[in-house]
Amino acid sequence: MGRAGPLHLYYADRRCLADDLVATLVTAADRERSAALTHPRRRAEFLAGRALLRYALEQFTGRSGPSHELRVTAEGKPECVAGPAISLSHSGEILACAVAAGSSIGVDVETRKPRTPAMALAAQYFSAFEVSWVEADPDRRFQMLWVLKEAYLKALGMGLAGGLGSLECRVEPPLIEARIAEGEAPPNLGLFAGRTCHLGVAWFGEPTRPINVASWFPAGGEDVLGPFERFATTGAPQ
Numbered sequence: 121m122g123r124a125g126p127l128h129l130y131y132a133d134r135r136c137l138a139d140d141l142v143a144t145l146v147t148a149a150d151r152e153r154s155a156a157l158t159h160p161r162r163r164a165e166f167l168a169g170r171a172l173l174r175y176a177l178e179q180f181t182g183r184s185g186p187s188h189e190l191r192v193t194a195e196g197k198p199e200c201v202a203g204p205a206i207s208l209s210h211s212g213e214i215l216a217c218a219v220a221a222g223s224s225i226g227v228d229v230e231t232r233k234p235r236t237p238a239m240a241l242a243a244q245y246f247s248a249f250e251v252s253w254v255e256a257d258p259d260r261r262f263q264m265l266w267v268l269k270e271a272y273l274k275a276l277g278m279g280l281a282g283g284l285g286s287l288e289c290r291v292e293p294p295l296i297e298a299r300i301a302e303g304e305a306p307p308n309l310g311l312f313a314g315r316t317c318h319l320g321v322a323w324f325g326e327p328t329r330p331i332n333v334a335s336w337f338p339a340g341g342e343d344v345l346g347p348f349e350r351f352a353t354t355g356a357p358q
């Protein structure tokens with residue numbers, strides 16, 4: 121195992137997270153932040169995300185979830201003050217988070233088929249190489265490249281403003297080649313395939329870190345997503 125240690129990814133289904141459980145994990149500051157969101161569905165999504173992050177932090181540090189101070193950068197990236205790197209993603213009722221030692225990590229989960237045909241979106245956002253790769257299995261491969269690119273942009277802390285074209289992914293399982301503009305630090309990437317969805321993770325620094333993917337179904341319920349299998353990574357699989 122490398123010095124930086126493993127990356128921990130957790131996923132959950134919001135329909136299986138009871139309100140009272142979420143309430144025991146989130147803090148007054150989380151509630152205050154959620155109050156600024158106008159749509160009730162978005163408020164519930166935000167609080168479920170905070171609960172998942174705090175659960176993951178509890179597992180990682182051994183300290184209670186609510187004891188961690190979370191802040192958000194001007195660009196929207198959540199950070200744990202004096203704690204590990206974190207990242208969060210939602211897709212429909214599904215949420216996923218990442219926690220790891222280090223300065224920055226990005227995660228993205230996607231369960232939905234795009235409303236616009238995948239090839240049209242690929243032509244708009246992806247490089248010529250990526251478009252030709254997507255063509256062989258459009259819905260699935262579009263989703264794979266999308267989660268990798270979003271994970272990268274989240275690790276950078278930029279969100280979509282960073283531009284989906286700033287990273288080109290050449291996926292040849294079990295390997296991914298990440299191409300970025302000259303002079304930029306290349307990300308390390310991991311791509312995991314669930315039953316009908318994909319999970320992407322991006323981080324900088326040590327390239328070969330173990331990646332653990334675990335579900336969080338505290339009250340039982342059917343896991344319609346997992347198990348997640350490792351599909352491809354940059355660097356040697358661990």
Ligand SMILES: CC(C)(COP(=O)(O)OP(=O)(O)OC[C@H]1O[C@@H](n2cnc3c(N)ncnc32)[C@H](O)[C@@H]1OP(=O)(O)O)[C@@H](O)C(=O)NCCC(=O)NCCS
Pocket residue numbers: 165166169195196197198207208209210211228229270273274275276277278279280281
């Ligand atoms: C950040 C972004 C990549 C999120 O992508 P998405 O697929 O829509 O949503 P996801 O659920 O995967 O990710 C959302 C989470 O990413 C995190 N996030 C938001 N901005 C981020 C950033 N700049 N860097 C890293 N993480 C970020 C947050 O935790 C957020 O969830 P939360 O608000 O519930 O805490 C993308 O939406 C974006 O850049 N948005 C910019 C803002 C925007 O476009 N607004 C629309 C016009 S009003």
